[in-house]
Amino acid sequence: MRVAIQGFEGCFHQIAAQGYFGKNIEIECCASFPELVKKTKQQQVADAGVMAIENSIAGSILPNYSLLKNSGLNVIGEVYLQIKQHLMVLPGQKLEDIREVHSHYMALLQCSDFLEKYPNMKLVETEDTALSAKHVQQKKLKSTAAIAGKLAAEIYGLEIIAPNIHTIKNNYTRFLVITPNKVELEEDANKASVYFQTTHERGSLAKVLTQVAAAGINLSKLQSFPMPTKEWNYYFHADFEFDDLQHFQSAVNKIESLTEHLKVLGIYKKGNTH
Numbered sequence: 035m036r037v038a039i040q041g042f043e044g045c046f047h048q049i050a051a052q053g054y055f056g057k058n059i060e061i062e063c064c065a066s067f068p069e070l071v072k073k074t075k076q077q078q079v080a081d082a083g084v085m086a087i088e089n090s091i092a093g094s095i096l097p098n099y100s101l102l103k104n105s106g107l108n109v110i111g112e113v114y115l116q117i118k119q120h121l122m123v124l125p126g127q128k129l130e131d132i133r134e135v136h137s138h139y140m141a142l143l144q145c146s147d148f149l150e151k152y153p154n155m156k157l158v159e160t161e162d163t164a165l166s167a168k169h170v171q172q173k174k175l176k177s178t179a180a181i182a183g184k185l186a187a188e189i190y191g192l193e194i195i196a197p198n199i200h201t202i203k204n205n206y207t208r209f210l211v212i213t214p215n216k217v218e219l220e221e222d223a224n225k226a227s228v229y230f231q232t233t234h235e236r237g238s239l240a241k242v243l244t245q246v247a248a249a250g251i252n253l254s255k256l257q258s259f260p261m262p263t264k265e266w267n268y269y270f271h272a273d274f275e276f277d278d279l280q281h282f283q284s285a286v287n288k289i290e291s292l293t294e295h296l297k298v299l300g301i302y303k304k305g306n307t308h
């Protein structure tokens with residue numbers, strides 16, 4: 035199994051991919067989310083991809099909703115991963131020596147309360163938490179810290195000088211598992227991701243949501259994201275949770291006529307949130 039991820043050896047995407055597919059997978063590292071989508075579409079490069087979509091502190095990774103919509107890829111599953119962010123440095127460096135902090139922008143956002151206490155530290159956005167740790171080690175960067183997970187500290191021999199610096203203890207990132215091919219529907223599938231458009235008329239979204247509620251579906255996420263060709267118009271991405279697939283199918287039938295371009299991105303089994 036070859037799985038494309040955003041990031042490099044020791045990053046959270048790697049842990050999420052192994053959590054879903056097991057340790058025995060080949061990881062295809064990508065420097066950005068667009069590269070991850072591109073590689074996941076190339077069957078000679080990867081069989082599947084794992085892509086972060088939202089975090090419980092920092093919120094949605096908005097560009098990934100458009101990327102997913104435009105990719106034609108299918109969502110076949112999801113992983114919730116508890117994220118523990120640590121501040122790490124070359125052995126011997128002290129907190130008061132640090133002038134720069136490098137990390138993925140989602141990781142920096144997750145640690146904003148901690149970082150606000152150190153206004154002298156310059157924040158540098160990088161492609162990845164683990165890559166930031168690797169750079170500190172490889173370039174022997176003194177006065178520079180990386181924010182990354184414990185695995186990255188171990189792999190790159192860095193010392194954690196401030197553990198668990200994420201703002202809230204329960205910090206989770208949700209990852210989607212994506213493939214170019216549709217997989218067979220599992221009997222215990224209880225979640226679906228869809229996107230649709232509504233017209234700019236009073237109550238058009240409310241009508242859709244009323245049908246969803248009437249079908250006995252729990253709307254676990256509703257995200258609007260911009261329609262670049264029509265300014266101030268939006269697509270909606272919705273995640274539906276249900277006990278019975280029939281309920282989902284009946285909701286789709288009902289909302290089809292109330293929406294435009296309704297597309298089911300995938301029907302899958304809900305990930306474990308704990």
Ligand SMILES: O=C(O)C(=O)C[C@]1(C(=O)O)C=C[C@@H](O)C=C1
Pocket residue numbers: 040041044045046047048086089117138140141161162163164207
């Ligand atoms: O930088 C990493 O380690 C990643 O896997 C990326 C990423 C993200 O895209 O949100 C994954 C999980 C954490 O929320 C922080 C960063």
